[in-house]
């Protein structure tokens with residue numbers, strides 16, 4: 608773990624400065640959008656026209672935020688149009704790296720050792736955390752966007768005239784409902800598990816962990832007799848919830864102490880998790896080895912030995928308990 612300050616890398620933990628022990632997440636700073644004609648998107652500057660082969664997506668297969676972006680890339684049929692670069696699962700000194708490992712890709716830009724070099728290529732005096740996903744433009748040599756919510760949404764439409772399929776993950780008529788649900792799921796569930804896991808006081812932990820399960824209980828009821836969270840089709844709201852659910856029993860339940868219940872204890876959420884896993888192309892985006900080893904090997908304040916649990920028992924049919 609670490610951060611850049613005026614373009615220089617520093618190892619160490621730098622989240623949450625008050626003494627209340629609460630984890631505080633940074634806002635992403637690269638907020639430009641790829642659009643069909645290069646016009647500016649809802650935030651940032653224009654100049655990023657959709658073109659197959661022009662953009663590259665840096666992700667960690669462990670990271671739930673990066674996972675959203677890669678799912679959009681897969682579901683929209685853009686795997687051949689947007690190159691994928693995968694960092695090593697272990698994030699310690701130097702932060703995310705490209706050191707050799709199963710399913711890790713060397714950096715095609717400059718053979719970088721670490722992800723922070725990609726950030727300083729884009730902005731030599733960058734200060735802040737070095738996070739994935741990162742959407743890179745090979746034409747102008749800069750980062751288009753490093754906010755997964757934006758990337759998920761922009762890949763939903765940007766390439767529709769040049770190679771993407773017509774799947775609509777953000778249907779008109781349901782947008783207000785999707786936005787409202789996304790906000791609540793983000794705060795209580797997607798980021799809620801991190802707030803619980805990274806809390807350094809009992810109070811901060813308990814303040815975070817209870818809302819995780821209040822929201823899961825509500826979602827369990829919402830999914831009664833329904834396949835999808837909003838309307839009658841898969842939307843980005845489903846994808847955003849799912850990337851947390853798939854990591855929940857293997858990682859968040861133990862490592863982040865979110866252990867009031869498991870997803871396996873919620874029939875509707877468990878069925879929902881399996882339903883998305885079985886959707887065309889989605890299981891390909893899941894790598895349980897990277898997921899389990901990332902969390903348990905990277906956060907040495909929480910798990911100093913780096914020992915990775917072999918369980919729990921598989922929630923997904925076909926998923927076997929894995930050994931190192």
Ligand SMILES: N[C@@H](CCC(=O)N[C@@H](CS)C(=O)NCC(=O)O)C(=O)O
Pocket residue numbers: 608609633634635667669670671672673702736737738739740753754755756
């Ligand atoms: N707001 C960002 C957050 C992304 C994020 O926090 N990614 C984590 C991985 S799960 C990361 O790269 N953390 C490195 C760090 O915080 O130093 C997004 O959704 O894209």
